[in-house]
Amino acid sequence: MPETKYKKDEDFNEWYNEIVELADLCDKRYPIKGMNVWRPYGWKLMNHVDRQIREEMEKTNHQEVYFPLLIPESLFKKEEEHIEGFGSEVYWITHAGTNELEERWLLRPTSETAMYPMFSIWIRSHADLPLKIFQIVNTFRYETKQTRAFIRVREIHFFEAHTCHVDFEDAEKQVKEDREIADRLLKKLCMPYIFCKRPEWDKFAGAFYTISIDVLMPSGRTLQLGSIHQYQDNFSKPYEISYETEGGEHNYCHQTTYGMSERILGALIGIHGDNKGLVMPPAVAPTQVVIIPIIFKGKEKEVLDACEILSKKLAEKNIKSHVDNRDISPGTKYYDWELKGVPLRIEIGPRDLDKKEIILVRRDTGEKKSVSQDASIETITVELDNISKSLYENAKKFLDENMHRVQSVEEAKNKKGIVELPWCGNDDCALEIENILDGNTLGEPIEDDEECKKYSCPMCGKPAETWMRFAKTY
Numbered sequence: 126m127p128e129t130k131y132k133k134d135e136d137f138n139e140w141y142n143e144i145v146e147l148a149d150l151c152d153k154r155y156p157i158k159g160m161n162v163w164r165p166y167g168w169k170l171m172n173h174v175d176r177q178i179r180e181e182m183e184k185t186n187h188q189e190v191y192f193p194l195l196i197p198e199s200l201f202k203k204e205e206e207h208i209e210g211f212g213s214e215v216y217w218i219t220h221a222g223t224n225e226l227e228e229r230w231l232l233r234p235t236s237e238t239a240m241y242p243m244f245s246i247w248i249r250s251h252a253d254l255p256l257k258i259f260q261i262v263n264t265f266r267y268e269t270k271q272t273r274a275f276i277r278v279r280e281i282h283f284f285e286a287h288t289c290h291v292d293f294e295d296a297e298k299q300v301k302e303d304r305e306i307a308d309r310l311l312k313k314l315c316m317p318y319i320f321c322k323r324p325e326w327d328k329f330a331g332a333f334y335t336i337s338i339d340v341l342m343p344s345g346r347t348l349q350l351g352s353i354h355q356y357q358d359n360f361s362k363p364y365e366i367s368y369e370t371e372g373g374e375h376n377y378c379h380q381t382t383y384g385m386s387e388r389i390l391g392a393l394i395g396i397h398g399d400n401k402g403l404v405m406p407p408a409v410a411p412t413q414v415v416i417i418p419i420i421f422k423g424k425e426k427e428v429l430d431a432c433e434i435l436s437k438k439l440a441e442k443n444i445k446s447h448v449d450n451r452d453i454s455p456g457t458k459y460y461d462w463e464l465k466g467v468p469l470r471i472e473i474g475p476r477d478l479d480k481k482e483i484i485l486v487r488r489d490t491g492e493k494k495s496v497s498q499d500a501s502i503e504t505i506t507v508e509l510d511n512i513s514k515s516l517y518e519n520a521k522k523f524l525d526e527n528m529h530r531v532q533s534v535e536e537a538k539n540k541k542g543i544v545e546l547p548w549c550g551n552d553d554c555a556l557e558i559e560n561i562l563d564g565n566t567l568g569e570p571i572e573d574d575e576e577c578k579k580y581s582c583p584m585c586g587k588p589a590e591t592w593m594r595f596a597k598t599y
């Protein structure tokens with residue numbers, strides 16, 4: 126089978142760009158940089174990921190909404206830190222037709238400032254809480270760095286959940302639930318991840334704290350897929366989101382948000398793909414099983430019928446399959462579906478049918494085997510499960526091998542991936558380490574860990590308060 130021009134383990138970034146185009150995920154030739162066209166296969170894939178997100182939202186009693194794309198400047202300006210954080214990334218609308226607007230509007234970079242004035246109207250009493258809503262929409266950020274499909278774009282396909290609670294503790298429970306949602310979702314996508322509590326200088330503008338969800342890409346750089354924010358009452362005060370308690374007092378709500386973007390797709394492509402193309406985790410593969418009829422003269426009908434029957438049986442078990450009966454060679458079909466990353470390929474020919482067998486080929490390992498036609502549905506189900514497991518295990522192995530806990534910056538320098546160093550808590554020390562490593566501060570692990578207290582900060586020599594993670598990032 127032909128392989129990509131660029132090899133994943135030699136030139137990851139070029140390989141990534143090549144795969145995105147070859148597999149028909151998006152078209153970057155649209156004349157605004159960073160605003161790419163989603164092609165049918167890419168959009169389908171995104172929809173499958175979104176479906177998993179919607180399922181999780183439903184399970185956890187979030188309601189889906191849709192807010193306007195445009196936000197008036199006056200609303201956006203209510204929370205000071207938020208403006209400072211986003212000001213330079215915003216697209217402004219200044220005219221409607223030939224009229225200059227009295228007040229400028231902006232394209233949402235995220236929706237806090239669109240939603241919260243409405244929350245202030247909706248929420249009256251403690252009985253209205255918790256309020257848990259989400260939307261999956263496009264957001265806009267003016268990126269000045271080099272754009273990259275799904276990873277750094279200016280029009281972003283974005284999931285955002287917003288919640289309001291009676292107090293800080295209830296909002297903390299939401300943060301915990303969000304972490305569980307992230308865990309279930311990313312396990313389905315066979316992607317190991319780390320949670321990092323972002324340092325103060327890098328938390329979301331306006332947040333009390335931010336937990337990032339990061340994955341490690343094969344290039345050794347981390348990619349932030351999303352974040353979970355605890356706002357306390359930082360937004361509810363300026364936006365006047367308050368409620369009446371049972372005792373008749375008026376309190377401000379405590380709020381959280383949870384956001385993720387199309388970067389999930391970027392991670393899927395990068396982590397699981399290989400030199401033949403994409404490798405889709407079965408849970409989100411638009412086609413989970415492709416069935417290829419091996420046609421011989423005089424046996425066409427017999428073979429095609431067997432393919433269709435199998436496809437119907439799979440549909441009954443909610444396994445998405447496709448019979449590729451195009452009039453082209455089987456080899457060309459194999460190539461196409463390998464590129465698209467379909468997890469399992471089935472070949473059915475007259476000789477197999479004589480033996481009452483079919484042939485299964487795994488996309489991830491290339492492993493090929495004959496199985497009895499009678500037991501095929503069970504075997505296919507098991508194989509799909511095996512594929513998910515081994516995709517996750519391989520990615521986990523890579524992450525584990527590339528997370529290094531070290532005590533000195535010297536040791537950290539030579540490591541690929543993520544390093545954890547003991548840190549005193551002083552911003553300057555972390556920023557200096559960033560400089561030396563030519564990387565970024567990811568944040569602290571969220572799990573309590575006393576071990577770091579045995580060590581001292583490599584910069585100032587003071588006792589460490591926590592581990593701090595550093596990596597090169599996208």
Ligand code: ZN
Binds near residue numbers: 548550554582584587
């Ligand atoms: Zn220090």
